[in-house]
Amino acid sequence: MRLVTFELKKLLSLPMLWVFMLLCLILNGTIIISNVYDTGDIDFSKYMSKTLTTTGTQMGEEFDKILTSMPESEWRNLLISQTSDAESTFISTDATALGNKIISLYGFSGFWEEQITNKYEKLQVPVGQLVESNASLSVYFAGMTRDFHQLLFSSLFSAMTTEVCLLAVLAMLYILGFESKNYSEDVLYATRSGRSIPKNKIFAALIIALLMFIILFGASLLLFFSIFDCSGIWNSNVSSQFNYIQELGFTKPFWTWISFTVAEYLMARLMLAAMLVIVFSLFAAFIGLQCKNSYMGFVVFLTIAFGMMALPQFCASMRFWGGYFLSEFLPIPLWYCSSQWLTDLGGISLIPWHETIALIGNTIFFFLLILFALRKFNRKDII
Amino acid sequence: MSLFLFEFKKIWQPKILLALTILALIFSYMFLSFPLRNFPNGHPYTEQYALMEYWTEKYGTTMDVSERFDAEQGRNDLISQIDTFIKTNSQFAEAGIHSYEQWKTVKDEDVSSSLRTLLYSQNGEWLGYRIDAIDSALDAYDVRYSNPHMTETEYTNYEKNRIDNLIDEEKLNGIMPYEAIENVTEYSRWGAVFILLSLLILLAPTITRDSLVNLRQLQWSSRCGRRILRVQLIATLFSTILLVITELALLLAAYSTLNTQSFWKNPINSFFYGENYWIDMTYGQYVLCFIGVISLLAIGAAGITFAISWYSDNYISLLFKAIPFFVVFVLLSNMILTNLLCFNNVLSKLTGIAGTEILISMIIFFISMSLCSIILLREKKRELI
Numbered sequence: 161m162r163l164v165t166f167e168l169k170k171l172l173s174l175p176m177l178w179v180f181m182l183l184c185l186i187l188n189g190t191i192i193i194s195n196v197y198d199t200g201d202i203d204f205s206k207y208m209s210k211t212l213t214t215t216g217t218q219m220g221e222e223f224d225k226i227l228t229s230m231p232e233s234e235w236r237n238l239l240i241s242q243t244s245d246a247e248s249t250f251i252s253t254d255a256t257a258l259g260n261k262i263i264s265l266y267g268f269s270g271f272w273e274e275q276i277t278n279k280y281e282k283l284q285v286p287v288g289q290l291v292e293s294n295a296s297l298s299v300y301f302a303g304m305t306r307d308f309h310q311l312l313f314s315s316l317f318s319a320m321t322t323e324v325c326l327l328a329v330l331a332m333l334y335i336l337g338f339e340s341k342n343y344s345e346d347v348l349y350a351t352r353s354g355r356s357i358p359k360n361k362i363f364a365a366l367i368i369a370l371l372m373f374i375i376l377f378g379a380s381l382l383l384f385f386s387i388f389d390c391s392g393i394w395n396s397n398v399s400s401q402f403n404y405i406q407e408l409g410f411t412k413p414f415w416t417w418i419s420f421t422v423a424e425y426l427m428a429r430l431m432l433a434a435m436l437v438i439v440f441s442l443f444a445a446f447i448g449l450q451c452k453n454s455y456m457g458f459v460v461f462l463t464i465a466f467g468m469m470a471l472p473q474f475c476a477s478m479r480f481w482g483g484y485f486l487s488e489f490l491p492i493p494l495w496y497c498s499s500q501w502l503t504d505l506g507g508i509s510l511i512p513w514h515e516t517i518a519l520i521g522n523t524i525f526f527f528l529l530i531l532f533a534l535r536k537f538n539r540k541d542i543i
Numbered sequence: 544m545s546l547f548l549f550e551f552k553k554i555w556q557p558k559i560l561l562a563l564t565i566l567a568l569i570f571s572y573m574f575l576s577f578p579l580r581n582f583p584n585g586h587p588y589t590e591q592y593a594l595m596e597y598w599t600e601k602y603g604t605t606m607d608v609s610e611r612f613d614a615e616q617g618r619n620d621l622i623s624q625i626d627t628f629i630k631t632n633s634q635f636a637e638a639g640i641h642s643y644e645q646w647k648t649v650k651d652e653d654v655s656s657s658l659r660t661l662l663y664s665q666n667g668e669w670l671g672y673r674i675d676a677i678d679s680a681l682d683a684y685d686v687r688y689s690n691p692h693m694t695e696t697e698y699t700n701y702e703k704n705r706i707d708n709l710i711d712e713e714k715l716n717g718i719m720p721y722e723a724i725e726n727v728t729e730y731s732r733w734g735a736v737f738i739l740l741s742l743l744i745l746l747a748p749t750i751t752r753d754s755l756v757n758l759r760q761l762q763w764s765s766r767c768g769r770r771i772l773r774v775q776l777i778a779t780l781f782s783t784i785l786l787v788i789t790e791l792a793l794l795l796a797a798y799s800t801l802n803t804q805s806f807w808k809n810p811i812n813s814f815f816y817g818e819n820y821w822i823d824m825t826y827g828q829y830v831l832c833f834i835g836v837i838s839l840l841a842i843g844a845a846g847i848t849f850a851i852s853w854y855s856d857n858y859i860s861l862l863f864k865a866i867p868f869f870v871v872f873v874l875l876s877n878m879i880l881t882n883l884l885c886f887n888n889v890l891s892k893l894t895g896i897a898g899t900e901i902l903i904s905m906i907i908f909f910i911s912m913s914l915c916s917i918i919l920l921r922e923k924k925r926e927l928i
Contacts, residue, residue, distance in 0.1 A: 176863035183867050326866065334859035341755060341857055455748045455858035459562045462744075466569045473573060 163353060167364035170338060171331055180330075181376060184323040188380040191319055192387060195311050201304055205388045207235035208301060212392030219246040219297045242303040242402075248294045250401060250413040255283040258412055258504070265408050266507040272481040275510045282512050283504050286417055290399050295419060298397035305402035308388070309414075313429060314499035316384060321433045321498055324376050328369035328437050329444040333457045335361045336448030345452075355538045362445045362530065369441040373434055394423040407506045416502050417512050425502065432501055435519040439491050442526035449533040468492035472508070485510050489518040546767055550778035554749050563741050570740075574733040575797070582801050583722040590669060590676040595720035595815065596805055598680075604809040604825070605716040611684055618677045625662070625670045634661060643674070680815050687715040687814035699895045702886055705821060709812060714823060717810030723803050723826065724816055728881060731833045734794045735876045738787060738841050743848055743865055745786060746779055750852035751861045772922045776849060776915055783845035787838055795834075819886045821897045832883065839904045840876055846911030847872075853918050879904055 171177065196202055215226045224244050230236055252258060259280025263273050290296070301308045336358065339345040348357055398421065403414040420428065444461060451457035468490045475484035487493060488508045494515055497508055501515045511517065583592040602610040625643040629635045638654050640646045646662075649655045663671035688710050698706065709715055753759055762771040807827035812820050824832065851868060855861035879900040882888040890899040 174859065176860040180863040180867070330859050330862055334857075337858070453858070455751075455861070456558060458858070458862055459559065459744060463562050463565050463569075466566055466573075470569045470573050 163357065163360040164364045164367070167335055167361050168367060171335055171364060171368045174331075174334065177327070177331065177372075180327065181323075181372065184320075184327075184376060185379055187323075188316060188319055188376075189383055191315055192311070192380075192384055195307075195315065196387060201307065202387055202389075204235055204238070204304055205301065205308070205390070207233070208239065208299075208304075209389040209392030211236070211239065212299065212396075215299075217299050217393065217396040218294065219243050219299050220294075223299070239302055243299060246297055246401070248291070248297050250287075250291070250296050250399075250415075252413065253287060253291055255280045255287045255415070255504075259283075261410065262407075262507045265410075266476075267479070268481060268507070272485070272510075276507070279504070279510060279512060283415060283417070286419070287415055290397075290415065290419060293397075293419060295397040295399045296401040296413075298400040300393055300396040300398070300400035300402055300422065302402060305400055306404065309398075309403050310499075312384065312388075313425075316380065317429060317433065318498055320377055320380050321436060321495065324369070324373045324433075324437050325440040325495065327372045327376075328365070328441040329461060330458070331368045331372070332362070332365040332441050332444035333448045333454040333461070335365045336445065337452060337454030337457065340452040341454070358449060358537060359534060362442075365445065366438065366441055369437050370434065373437050377430065377433070390422070395421050398422055398425040405500060405503065405506075412504075412506075415504055417504075420502070428502060432515060432519060433498070435523060436491065436495060436498070439494075439519060439522045439526060442523070442530055443491060446526060446529050446533055449530070449537055465492050469496065488514070489521065491522055494518050494522070546771070546774050547778055547781075550749075550775050551782065553752070554745060554778060554782045556748075559745055559748075563744060566744075567737065567741070570733075570737050571797075575730065575737070575794070578726050578730040578733075579797060579801065582726050583720075584726075586663070586669065587672045587676055587679075588720075588722045590672040591680070591815075592720045592722050594673075594676045594680060595718050595723075598718050599805055599809060602718065604718060606684065606718055606814070607716065611681065614677070614681060618674070618681065621670070621674055621677060625674060628662075628667060628670060632661065634658065683817075684814045688713075698886075701895065701897050702819075705886075705897070706819065709819065714810070714812050715814045717813035719806060719809050719811055719813035719816045719826060721816050723806055724811060724818075724829070726801075727798070727803070727830060727833065728883070730794070730798060731837065732877055732880050734790075735837045735840065735880060736873050738790050738837060739844050739869065739872055739876065741790065742783060742786060742841060742845055743869055746782065746845055746848045747852050747861055747865050748858060749779065750775060750849065751855045751858060754856050755858070769923050769925075772853075773919055776919065779845060779849050780842065783842055787841045791834060791837070818882065821884050821886075821891075824884070829883075833880065836879060836883065836901065836904050837876075839908050840872075840879070843904070843907035843911040844872055846908075846915045850911075850914045850918055875903070875907075 211227070211230065214230070215223050223246075224240075227236065227240055227243070256277070259277050262268075262280075263276050268276055338361075339348050339357075349355060353360075397419060399414050399416055399419070401413075404411050405414055406412075416425070444457070447457045447461050447464075448454070451460060468487070469492045471487040471490065472484050472493050475481070475487055485508075488497075493508070497505060497515070500506070502513075504512075505514050508514075583589045598606060598614065602613075606614070622643050626641075629643060629646060630641055635641070635646070635658060638649070638658060640649065640658065646655075646658060649658070659671065661667050663669065753762070763769050765771070767774070803826070808825050811824050811826055811829050847868060848865070851864045852861060855864060878889045883900060884898060885891075888900050890903060891897060893899070896902070
């Protein structure tokens with residue numbers, strides 16, 4: 161543990177790590193402010209949160225009655241125009257029809273067509289439950305829902321995840337290349353702790369990655385929620401009729417594999433994002449164990465990352481669907497589709513809970529890869 | 544000279560070059576191939592582009608009023624072709640339609656849309672899109688000095704003066720397809736991103752590496768002494784020029800396969816492409832303008848990369864600086880290259896000054912060179928220990 165503390169000190173004393181984090185926070189603040197500036201969304205969110213504590217989060221006759229009896233205001237009228245006489249309905253309630261649409265858009269056939277059909281047949285079960293529980297009548301943020309959801313779970317989450325992943329990769333490469341940079345490698349490996357030091361380094365870099373995750377996500381979300389008053393919407397269902405996804409030019413409902421309230425969905429997304437950070441950190445650890453030079457390590461990481469991003473596109477253009485669906489399990493494609501996590505993921509996944517399974521699989525895979533790399537490292541000649 | 548060659552060799556590391564080559568292939572496949580493979584991108588752009596190409600061949604770079612009436616004749620020929628198609632098609636016959644003019648008067652939406660599909664299909668030789676292209680081009684020609692984008696009230700004084708100048712001197716006669724300019728802009732934007740990325744990867748580690756292996760003090764005690772940094776800067780700039788020329792040559796070679804050169808001498812202030820430019824330029828000059836701005840930005844970026852490298856004492860500190868710099872520079876280059884020298888350029892709109900984007904590119908270049916000069920001066924005065 162003492163060794164891990166030393167490694168942690170090395171990382172925390174890197175000034176640029178903190179400067180970079182500050183720049184990331186400024187960027188996140190800019191994303192939030194540029195999206196809400198002069199839009200009236202903040203005032204509407206405040207009004208909604210205050211109102212929803214009285215009306216509840218489910219639209220319907222009771223909701224309409226309470227809302228109409230409330231004091232007249234511009235926001236009340238807006239909310240009434242968006243929610244009055246709301247019916248329990250999604251854009252569509254037929255998951256199989258959605259599957260057929262996806263199949264025709266992507267041009268899947270044979271075995272792959274069957275698998276996609278199976279996935280959407282499985283989706284019909286949670287869709288039925290969502291319909292039964294009147295999830296579509298959940299008010300969420302009414303007419304502002306789509307913009308709010310996009311800003312928080314797409315723009316801001318994508319930015320924060322990318323930033324922390326980069327921080328995690330750089331921290332890992334830095335700590336694994338530290339001894340080589342200071343010419344202390346040979347002396348260090350001759351000590352009693354010797355070859356077990358990289359293990360401590362990886363552990364320390366993982367702790368730093370999670371610490372950065374907590375600080376960056378914490379500060380950015382704190383800023384976000386201090387601007388948007390969300391106190392009234394936590395219990396709203398994320399699959400509200402106001403929320404939808406646009407894929408390849410068509411609109412589909414925001415169907416999740418189980419029913420999520422906004423608070424539950426936020427927590428689930430945070431956990432998945434933390435897992436992605438760990439995956440990137442382990443991925444960088446594997447590269448760092450192979451490359452003594454941390455700059456070359458980053459160039460290798462960048463090249464592999466670009467390769468991973470291009471692979472699904474390449475396989476799809478060759479109509480090599482097996483390769484396409486497999487490549488969607490790689491960390492970069494997973495990061496790329498993060499705004500749709502926990503939904504059906506359209507034509508990029510074959511199975512329910514694709515992102516969760518892929519992230520768990522990636523964590524195990526990279527963990528085993530590191531064990532293998534460490535084993536190899538233990539047997540490597542110093543000179 | 545030998546020192547320069549050593550420094551030059553230090554920059555062009557084989558491992559980095561290999562990584563750059565792989566990155567170039569992937570990047571080209573992902574981003575640069577789209578404007579190359581999908582040009583012109585679907586209907587009606589294919590027909591519009593083909594029409595402009597045909598008119599350029601027939602009338603030259605501009606279209607005068609007499610040529611406009613000749614083009615009208617071309618429209619009549621196409622209508623005859625459509626009439627023949629309609630007469631020979633059974634579905635039109637079943638609907639009781641025997642000519643293009645008759646089809647245009649069909650009120651029943653179901654009948655109209657099913658017949659429309661025939662006319663706008665490959666079997667119908669895309670005749671519908673072809674006639675639409677001619678009609679929209681001729682309409683645009685007729686209203687070129689009075690259409691809404693010329694009389695918009697929100698124009699600044701600069702913009703109003705420029706519009707007056709375009710109207711007075713009748714400069715909106717150019718034959719220029721929309722797709723040619725949009726495509727070259729998109730291609731240039733991605734090209735600039737890749738050039739910047741490759742410059743950063745190639746140049747960034749050189750000076751930091753010297754600092755890491757404690758070479759600076761050793762270099763200072765050599766005969767060349769502290770002048771070494773000047774040699775390193777020259778090698779960096781020379782490498783930049785070499786890399787930019789190579790990449791631009793490759794990008795241009797790939798782009799030349801689209802044969803947009805047929806519009807090389809056509810003015811971009813055109814009746815068909817609805818944007819107004821600050822300068823009277825031909826398409827060829829506009830392409831050269833893109834090359835010039837990208838080169839200016841690239842040299843500016845190289846200077847800043849040199850400074851970042853000098854101020855970093857390890858690779859990770861270097862990367863922590865280089866990544867935000869890359870993000871900012873990509874955003875800036877996008878703002879500069881989108882609608883370059885056009886009324887609608889974001890930067891020009893922001894300041895209200897014509898050609899702000901060029902001014903900003905030059906400012907970046909001068910800041911970068913000044914930064915390098917300051918570093919060279921500081922290096923001379925720096926303590927050895």
